[in-house]
Amino acid sequence: DECARRYDTMRSQMDAVGADTLGLTHRDRRYFLHAPHQESEFLSRFLFSDTVVGPAAALLGPDVYLFLELFVLKCGIVGSAMAWHQDGGYLMGTDHQPYLSIWIALDDMSSRNGTLAVLPFPRAGGDALVEHVRDPRSNDRVGYTGADVGEVLEVPAGSMVLMASTLLHRSLPNADPAPRRAFLVSYSAAPITGPDGALWNMAEPCRGRHA
Secondary structure, three states: OOHHHHHHHHHHHHHHHHEEEOOOOOOOOOEEEOOHHHHOHHHHOEEEEEEEHHHHHHHHHHOOEEEEEEEEEOOOOEEEEEEEEEEEHOOOOOOOOOEEEEEOOOOOOOOOOOOEEOOOOOHHOOOOOOOOOEOOOOOOOOOOOOOOOOEEOOOOOEEEEEOOOOOOEEEEEEOOOOOOOEEEEEEEOOEEEEEOOOOOOOEEEEOOOOO
């Protein structure tokens, strides 16, 4: 329901400005749908619940900050792929402590409908943040162009995939008639700031809030 609501909002925004592309969103192909939790009672509960904050704290330590939340929807048949990247590559070279991304499958995920593929650190040459180059056609930031196809993750709806922000991954195109939907939430062990000291996105403390 939340994904559908954000989809309608994005379509209206694109119509209002007469755009077929907004950032990583391409009309009728793929949609990156930011979901401010303050606008949703459900998301406000979920994002600070032990379901997601518990695993984040186990990996990051006791201090956990909500950094990002969004839905990713790939349209049926023509749902676009996403290039190899590290989530940290979208911080435009900002030096930061690696954070945690939790990718939640809202549909059964397969190689046919556009699931994730990951490149394990040994095959990627390590776990350091690499330079990313913007693809002018898709606006994707590309961190790997090698021949390794990675490990394809075929998982049922409701699964959570936990990834360091330095893990190279990509998503495949959706060739199924039905849309493919996922929810991405990221947590950090400390606020992430740019060179000027301003926050990247947000840093809402989760400690003491999850249950």
